[in-house]
Amino acid sequence: MIVFQEDRISKAIPGRLPDGPAIIMAAPQESGQAVALAGIVVVPGFPGAEEQSIHFESREDYDYLSLYLPDFSGAEDDAEPLECYLTRERLVVIGGGEVFGRLHRSLETDSSIHRNPVQALALLFNLILVEVAQPLETVDDAIDSLEEKAARRKPEDHASEIIALRKHLAAIKHCFDALYDLLEELEENRNNLFTKNQLQLFRAYKNKINRLANRTLNLREHLTQVREAFQNQLDISLNDTMRFFTVITAIFLPLTLIVGWYGMNLRMPELESAITYPVIIGVSLGFIAISLFFCKKKGWF
Template sequence: MEIYKIINNLLEAVSFNDFIKSKEEHYWIIAEPDEILNHNDFFRFHKSTVAECTNAKQHPRLEVYDDVSFGVINIINHIENWFEAKEINFYITHNYLIFVTRGKNKLIEQIKNEIKENFKDSSNYNINESKILYMLLDRLTSMDNIILKKIESSIASLEEQVISGVNQDFTVEIIKLRKQLLYLKRYYEPLIDISEDLEENENGLIDEGAIRYFTILINRIQRLNHNVINLRDYVTQVREAYQAQVDIKLNKTMKFYTVITTIFLPLTLIAGWYGMNFTYMPELDWIYGYPFVMGLSLTVVAVCLYYFKRHNYL
């Protein structure tokens, strides 16, 4: 468990014993789920929230109590055209903020280093629990515009290949893009709800000076979510264009086989006619009977080919 006293924009590491002796100081705590469970005699958090800390893969949300707010959020990493999610839980009270994470978290370490390096001499930005929580939520989406631009470029490239008539099955790529965008949509919507609940500040635990930051955050996430919806529509249009190309190719194939079938219908009639072998069928004993039927068949094929070629069926 890491415990930092927040004083004059500085983070001062302290022990758990020093923390429990203080009543009025402000703290930022980074803890493992087991550490929250073992020290809950002091924290007195609701048992259901502690159980959720120890059980990963909870649905992102915010639970507001009179003297504490408990949240579940996911941090996603974009890895090889897919997303990997890691869960973080947090508690915020009137004088301390706890991040509950499993092992070292890269994003939390970045925030810690940023506070130590950039805010120690700042007089315009006072670090407190609310602003550290905002910094975490802010960095969850700070690079997402780049991710969405990459997805948009992938969709545009796919569209060009579809329109150019590349003979390739794009179904798997289209499904993968739709799944990525659905994943992001399901990621942003709970994040908007959490940010709105924090902005509402029902239990008064969020610093009034930080409320406007959460308002800015909500607007950004809503824009990202709107971009995701637009990209899903774009993928749908590409899928429809691809389906149209598939239908066109299928129609061409069916037209070809229809023409072939039509050409052979008269030949089938001729073969059936002379294959009846009636006793008084003069062509059967005619010396030129075979050349006649061959010439008739070739003439029928030539006439059919000429007709279909002239009317652009071939």
């Protein structure tokens, strides 16, 4: 646990916090101690961050925020739960992970934030937006790479990769929607913890989340177009195969007819001639050559 106050940073737990603004950062196992140190009497019944939810509650003397930031690489063990308790002069941040560490480093380097817990909360939201926006760039690059592959004559099947990207974008969109709803509730300012300027700042974050959500939808639409491009190329490849077999059938069907004629147990005078077989072979080869030339000229293969 670490306590940031206007004039000092305390890594040892004080017996009692003096009056004035303070920001308390603690690990999950220290949550009860940190909340008590801030003088907050917790109302039971909150869905904690460990329940994988982004949630906001406004109680009589404090606001509560549960921020569950999933790891978009798919490793659930790396997901980052954060909990925040906010009063007029105190902010308690409980958690661990990348965003928690960045907030810690920012508070250590900028003591002016210590005087304003709401400013520290705004900084936390800014760090969260940076964290959740990064996967969009990775997904965008992956979609561009798939689009280049889809332009090839005979692309490989990338259905599993496309499905994984769609699930990835759906998870990101869900996170943005939850953050947007949280900021909308925070904007109601039921405990009058925020000034007009601070509410405008949170509104700006909400608008940024809305833009990121729209970008996510655009990426999903782009991915759908890439999937259709792959399907079109696969259809073209299938059509080429069917055309090849159709040409082969068209060439050899008349030869099959000739074989059928001369394979019947009927008396055919021309069979008594010595040149009958060479003539039939020549006619068959000539027909094949003419058929191949005609199909090649038409561009059928």
